[in-house]
Amino acid sequence: MTRSPNSAGMWLARPFTERSTQWFLGILTLAVALVSILHLALPVSNPLHVSAYTVTLLGKYLCYALLAVAVDLVWGFLGILSLGHGAFFAVGGYAMGMYLMRQIGDRGVYGNPTLPDFMVFLNWDQLPWYWHGFDMAWFAFVMVLLAPGLLALVFGFLAFRSRVTGVYLSIITQALTFALMLAFFRNEMGFGGNNGLTDFKDILGFNLRTDATRLGLFIATGVALGLGYIICRAIVGSKLGRVSIACRDAEARTRFLGYRVERVQLFVFVVSAMLAGVAGALYVPQVGIINPSEFSPLFSIEVVVWVALGGRATLYGAVIGAILVNYAKTVFTGVMPDAWLFALGGLFVLVTVLLPKGIAGLIRHRKVDTTPETPAGKEATA
DSSP states (O other): OOOOTTHHHHHHHGGGGSHHHHHHHHHHHHHHHHHHHHHHTSOTTSTTOOOHHHHHHHHHHHHHHHHHHHHHHHHHTTOOOOSOHHHHHHHHHHHHHHHHHHHHGGGSSSOOSSSOHHHHHTTOOSOOGGGTTTTSHHHHHHHHHHHHHHHHHHHHHHHHHTTOOHHHHHHHHHHHHHHHHHHHTSGGGSSOGGGOEEOOOEETTEETTSHHHHHHHHHHHHHHHHHHHHHHHHHHTSHHHHHHHHHHHOHHHHHHTTOOHHHHHHHHHHHHHHHHHHHHHHHHHHHOEEOGGGGOHHHHHHHHHHHHHHOTTOSHHHHHHHHHHHHHHHHHHHHOTTTHHHHHHHHHHHHHHHOTTOTHHHHOSSOOTTSOOOHHHHHHHO
């Protein structure tokens, strides 16, 4: 059987024929365009004006949404509950932070054209070998994908080959991000220790402190979220996606049918890690800092909560959950700074009890078209 020469194009074009994808991309495009117009066209005195601070805050929400989509890809459609995706997010963020630090040059506090300020403060006399190349944008952008991808490749190869599954795999992923957090806290690692990387000046020659750059980063994050969503939908809607769902519902039977489950798991896991790295890379220039706290296991657990609240195995539900929870966190920390964790926990309990399928369950009038029934899926739900 010969493949059509346009099979690759059809694989990528398939998501655009799905109504859920069309709705998602339409709403995302409209939201990004509306925020941009309200920021640029209306004066500051207008109550509908969107401030630069709000643009940056919304950009951060979109970064979290892309991270949630990455987690939903492996948890919702592959059945792997990863409690360590914050590690891939942080690694991508550090790759971008290293590039931004190299762009400072002699404008730092100590005026050293090569060494970042924290290295001068620690009496380092030369740049570590792994910092070389980050003065070039293309190299840094490649590393944003390559660094978390390689980390996921090595980790996934060892874990999946050993057939570590279930809660044991979740614990190992959490141990991974905790170990990286402890390592990055050390000054000897050369990543700024507990202070991390900060005091960025510009990106691609554009001043990070200008409103135009902040808006540009917000738009770039929206585009990245759209592309990441399309990639995930394309994977889920392909044969690979159907095999992934079979692995989720009946892994032993899928192995018996002759599928190399480890390869499927590894590929999807690496793609998810790379998407998380892109989210971290876009997060850093908008927030202005990256430090080891992003490796915190609690952050990775929080991402899983976003996906659960929004609706697992829907992708768009992960976006809804990420934006809603982080917006609620912003509101609660301002209204009730001493009790916002209780309010957030109450929201989680309320949604879990009333909406067991997540918020996405309210807007789905039929079964999600990206999870077609397979023999394994039918038996699992029987």
